[in-house]
Amino acid sequence: MILTRCFGAFVIVLLLVSCAAQPTIAPARMTLADALGQPSSVGFERATAARQFGFPADHGAHPTFAAEWWYYTGNVETAEGRRFGFQLTFFRFGLTPQPVQRSSNWAASNIYMAHFAVSDIGAGTFYAFERFSRGAAGLAGAEGQPFRVWLDDWSAEGQGPTGLPMRLRAAQGDIALDLVLQAGKPIVLQGDHGLSQKSAEPGNASYYYSLTRMPTAGTLRTPSGSFTVHGLAWMDREWSTSALDKQQLGWDWFALQLNNGSDLMYYRLRLRDGSDDPYSKGILVAPDGTTTLIRREDMQIDITNSWKSPNGTVYPAGWRIRVPNAAIDLTITPFMPNQELPLTIRYWEGAVQITGTVAGQQVLGSGYVELTGYADNSIDDRLGR
Numbered sequence: 001m002i003l004t005r006c007f008g009a010f011v012i013v014l015l016l017v018s019c020a021a022q023p024t025i026a027p028a029r030m031t032l033a034d035a036l037g038q039p040s041s042v043g044f045e046r047a048t049a050a051r052q053f054g055f056p057a058d059h060g061a062h063p064t065f066a067a068e069w070w071y072y073t074g075n076v077e078t079a080e081g082r083r084f085g086f087q088l089t090f091f092r093f094g095l096t097p098q099p100v101q102r103s104s105n106w107a108a109s110n111i112y113m114a115h116f117a118v119s120d121i122g123a124g125t126f127y128a129f130e131r132f133s134r135g136a137a138g139l140a141g142a143e144g145q146p147f148r149v150w151l152d153d154w155s156a157e158g159q160g161p162t163g164l165p166m167r168l169r170a171a172q173g174d175i176a177l178d179l180v181l182q183a184g185k186p187i188v189l190q191g192d193h194g195l196s197q198k199s200a201e202p203g204n205a206s207y208y209y210s211l212t213r214m215p216t217a218g219t220l221r222t223p224s225g226s227f228t229v230h231g232l233a234w235m236d237r238e239w240s241t242s243a244l245d246k247q248q249l250g251w252d253w254f255a256l257q258l259n260n261g262s263d264l265m266y267y268r269l270r271l272r273d274g275s276d277d278p279y280s281k282g283i284l285v286a287p288d289g290t291t292t293l294i295r296r297e298d299m300q301i302d303i304t305n306s307w308k309s310p311n312g313t314v315y316p317a318g319w320r321i322r323v324p325n326a327a328i329d330l331t332i333t334p335f336m337p338n339q340e341l342p343l344t345i346r347y348w349e350g351a352v353q354i355t356g357t358v359a360g361q362q363v364l365g366s367g368y369v370e371l372t373g374y375a376d377n378s379i380d381d382r383l384g385r
Contacts, residue, residue, distance in 0.1 A: 046203035056163030060144020074233030085351025250373015261287030
């Protein structure tokens with residue numbers, strides 16, 4: 001799961017053009033050139049070499065990098081089989097790599113943004129919400145020991161000495177969740193021992209790890225009522241200062257959990273000419289937690305369907321994924337087509353169901369797919385590129 005420094009810069013603009021705690025959203029076609037221009041990343045660290053990870057410290061903030069995010073997605077159901085998807089994500093964007101030296105409790109070195117979404121699959125209804133806050137006066141922040149990331153009353157908190165299990169809480173009107181996520185499999189370091197290179201330029205990379213199969217239980221509330229649910233979640237964790245280059249338009253990200261105990265992550269970086277970037281990659285996680293790198297040449301993706309959103313954006317809405325050298329052949333279908341988040345940056349992220357075969361054996365599963373760079377108000381449109 002990846003976001004760019006450009007995304008962070010846009011969020012900073014939103015906050016700087018508003019004095020309110022919840023900023024007014026800028027016009028859909030506003031570019032950074034119309035406002036302040038793209039802030040400099042001078043002084044922030046870049047991801048250039050493999051590093052040692054330590055937990056729970058690395059669950060916390062890395063303020064010497066320009067941006068980072070905590071991404072939680074999952075599929076849960078009631079005992080009667082009513083299904084839901086959920087997303088709770090937190091983003092930190094650095095204004096300066098050094099803490100602000102001012103006496104005011106409101107002085108901030110970081111801006112936080114959070115997205116909260118629920119797919120009520122039985123009702124065919126999708127809910128999505130967004131919040132912003134400065135990382136000051138206790139309004140928002142991230143800590144490693146003990147682990148906690150929060151924005152107002154939306155939060156993810158670690159409950160053990162390694163930051164696990166984790167508890168997610170968020171509520172907006174009639175929509176709420178309160179879930180406990182167990183560790184499941186060991187932490188997976190993505191890319192080269194946690195260094196995930198996104199393009200040829202040195203430093204266009206992130207530090208990236210995942211928890212790919214987190215047994216989940218708790219409560220979820222919609223206008224239909226409150227439900228006791230269980231299922232599986234996925235946590236993606238990244239921090240960086242720059243990632244994508246100018247030729248990369250967006251990405252298709254797949255996080256798939258199969259009923260044979262294996263998990264598959266793959267991100268397809270899309271170039272402006274329609275081809276896949278050579279730095280597209282993924283990982284296959286076996287039931288015992290061992291991993292196999294998936295390179296672009298290992299993966300075959302065919303789009304089998306599409307969906308046009310109410311704003312006119314056309315997204316892929318069905319895929320066939322094959323990894324021949326692992327004997328994987330999967331068909332992926334959204335549980336419902338309209339899982340577009342009509343937020344400051346419009347993108348599609350939603351729950352999907354899976355059928356297919358692995359080594360000739362039938363498998364089923366569920367997961368999440370994220371699609372960026374398709375909407376009219378994509379990152380590039382916002383930047384005027």
